[in-house]
Amino acid sequence: xxxxxxxxxxxxxxxxxxxxxxxxxxxxxxxxxxxxxxxxxxxxxxxxxxxxxxxxxxxxxxxxxxxxxxxxxxxxxxxxxxxxxxxxxxxxxxxxxxxxxxxxxxxxxxxxxxxxxxxxxxxxxxxxxxxxxxxxxxxxxxxxxxxxxxxxxxxxxxxxxxxxxxxxxxxxxxxxxxxxxxxxxxxxxxxxxxxxxxxxxxxxxxxxxxxxxxxxxxxxxxxxxxxxxxxxxxxxxxxxxxxxxxxxxxxxxxxxxxxxxxxxxxxxxxxxxxxxxxxxxxxxxxxxxxxxxxxxxxxxxxxxxxxxxxxxxxxxxxxxxxxxxxxxxxxxxxxxxxxxxxxxxxxxxxxxxxxxxxxxxxxxxxxxxxxxxxxxxxxxxxxxxxxxxxxxxxxxxxxxxxxxxxxxxxxxxxxxxxxxxxxxxxxxxxxxxxxxxxxxxxxxxxxxxxxxxxxxxxxxxxxxxxxxxxxxxxxxxxxxxxxxxxxxxxxxxxxxxxxxxxxxxxxxxxxxxxxxxx
Amino acid sequence: xxxxxxxxxxxxxxxxxxxxxxxxxxxxxxxxxxxxxxxxxxxxxxxxxxxxxxxxxxxxxxxxxxxxxxxxxxxxxxxxxxxxxxxxxxxxxxxxxxxxxxxxxx
Numbered sequence: 001x002x003x004x005x006x007x008x009x010x011x012x013x014x015x016x017x018x019x020x021x022x023x024x025x026x027x028x029x030x031x032x033x034x035x036x037x038x039x040x041x042x043x044x045x046x047x048x049x050x051x052x053x054x055x056x057x058x059x060x061x062x063x064x065x066x067x068x069x070x071x072x073x074x075x076x077x078x079x080x081x082x083x084x085x086x087x088x089x090x091x092x093x094x095x096x097x098x099x100x101x102x103x104x105x106x107x108x109x110x111x112x113x114x115x116x117x118x119x120x121x122x123x124x125x126x127x128x129x130x131x132x133x134x135x136x137x138x139x140x141x142x143x144x145x146x147x148x149x150x151x152x153x154x155x156x157x158x159x160x161x162x163x164x165x166x167x168x169x170x171x172x173x174x175x176x177x178x179x180x181x182x183x184x185x186x187x188x189x190x191x192x193x194x195x196x197x198x199x200x201x202x203x204x205x206x207x208x209x210x211x212x213x214x215x216x217x218x219x220x221x222x223x224x225x226x227x228x229x230x231x232x233x234x235x236x237x238x239x240x241x242x243x244x245x246x247x248x249x250x251x252x253x254x255x256x257x258x259x260x261x262x263x264x265x266x267x268x269x270x271x272x273x274x275x276x277x278x279x280x281x282x283x284x285x286x287x288x289x290x291x292x293x294x295x296x297x298x299x300x301x302x303x304x305x306x307x308x309x310x311x312x313x314x315x316x317x318x319x320x321x322x323x324x325x326x327x328x329x330x331x332x333x334x335x336x337x338x339x340x341x342x343x344x345x346x347x348x349x350x351x352x353x354x355x356x357x358x359x360x361x362x363x364x365x366x367x368x369x370x371x372x373x374x375x376x377x378x379x380x381x382x383x384x385x386x387x388x389x390x391x392x393x394x395x396x397x398x399x400x401x402x403x404x405x406x407x408x409x410x411x412x413x414x415x416x417x418x419x420x421x422x423x424x425x426x427x428x429x430x431x432x433x434x435x436x437x438x439x440x441x442x443x444x445x446x447x448x449x450x451x452x453x454x455x456x457x458x459x460x461x462x463x464x465x466x467x468x469x470x471x472x473x474x475x476x477x478x479x480x481x482x483x484x485x486x487x488x489x490x491x492x493x494x495x496x497x498x499x500x501x502x503x504x505x506x507x508x509x510x511x512x513x514x515x516x517x518x
Numbered sequence: 519x520x521x522x523x524x525x526x527x528x529x530x531x532x533x534x535x536x537x538x539x540x541x542x543x544x545x546x547x548x549x550x551x552x553x554x555x556x557x558x559x560x561x562x563x564x565x566x567x568x569x570x571x572x573x574x575x576x577x578x579x580x581x582x583x584x585x586x587x588x589x590x591x592x593x594x595x596x597x598x599x600x601x602x603x604x605x606x607x608x609x610x611x612x613x614x615x616x617x618x619x620x621x622x623x624x
Contacts, residue, residue, distance in 0.1 A: 371614035
């Protein structure tokens, strides 16, 4: 393949999605055709990315270099794969989610653009391109939140916008500082080799703070994350939580991994921030499930509820803390950083799938029952059907239960080289989430509502809203069983070791684009 | 507001100066300063318009003696959702669909 063709391939996936977002609304007026066309573009992009991903062989990294710092290697391809898979499911889900078909055309256009900006953020080794993609995703994400058409959604979008801009400005200061130190915008380890360590520490701290706002780390995350995730339309919530915050964390890990400052204190600060997020987020999720927004706070409406999506928004604020813990640990023990970076990829997979599932299922429950308030939701029972089971699978995966993909995260944090304190923090958060999942499902299916609820119009159950939850639950259980059996030496050991080896190679390509390349 | 205005003016002047000097980095910095300050001015002026305080409209007249026929809470101006230009979905204001279900909170 020629160099020019390779360079085109690096941006083929985001270009395809953007093209889908432009062509579909122009070619189709009706919802069905529009949804099919937009989803098809996602599917083609997913197939192309899968083909590129399969090109990764043992000990070799897939890469298509060009001079502008967009590098499509194993780690990038993996992140893009998860993003596109969730994006595709979100596109299918959106078709029946919106009651007004007229809204679908601008929605699909913006949604495709939003996913494309996230993909661009994942494949870039150029800080300016990451910054531009970051800003573009803020604008697209902010407007997508407004599609709920509630006043509270406008407030949530404004919060998301303002905080993201503050984060972006911090990153911009970092970019200018980096340019003054190295004279380049490229994230290249050799460029940082001659720079004093104190400068590298300051630069990393700037980037870590800038990205922490978008990632949703404590305390910034609490200001925008529960509001935006719960007010946005469900497919957007699933992408915000399952992909956007994670890609911001991935970008932060890539940037700090490339800069690689030697500072135990910076590592410790990041671990502390992450641990605080993990505990506070999980605790607030449990408070929201049991007592509601009156006590968990950070709500944008004067009407207090026990919001089903707010629970998982707080949980996201908790789960993203794990990324910062892993980045911090990588700085504290540089020799083990490939292991921690592998943890970042594994957590990306587990949290991405599980959280998107939980949001899709929550959205299904809201659309079926016509209420987002857990205290009015009770007694749905038979209507939930198979999605009750998938909801549990998602929750259990976040609670690190064996048999789900979450068990892999549990394995990461019980290995000898991670201190007992960190393991204890993660297990405590997992227990909170376990309790929250069981409690919220119990609230959905059993008992009587606290208020007198009477349906005055027939409620339609939409079957297509069930599909994404079921697909994701199957993926989580299938991968979880491979991990459970393989890790304990019962069966499928070969697959498990292949899985592990591939991740260890991919993890090194997060910050070293050329690793394993002859 | 004044601080934001000052930053905006500095930003615009800086943009012009940086363009003349062909300094891309400085230009980028000034563009960001300008856009952020403009964004804040926009917010400062629009938020009060979008989220008016809940006013007991009746209390405005006759020392609070006026009743609904004059002006009611619901007739206070309510703007459309920005950018999408569609009315707010007031059915979902309290997080349940009022057109489908009737809720009597105790």
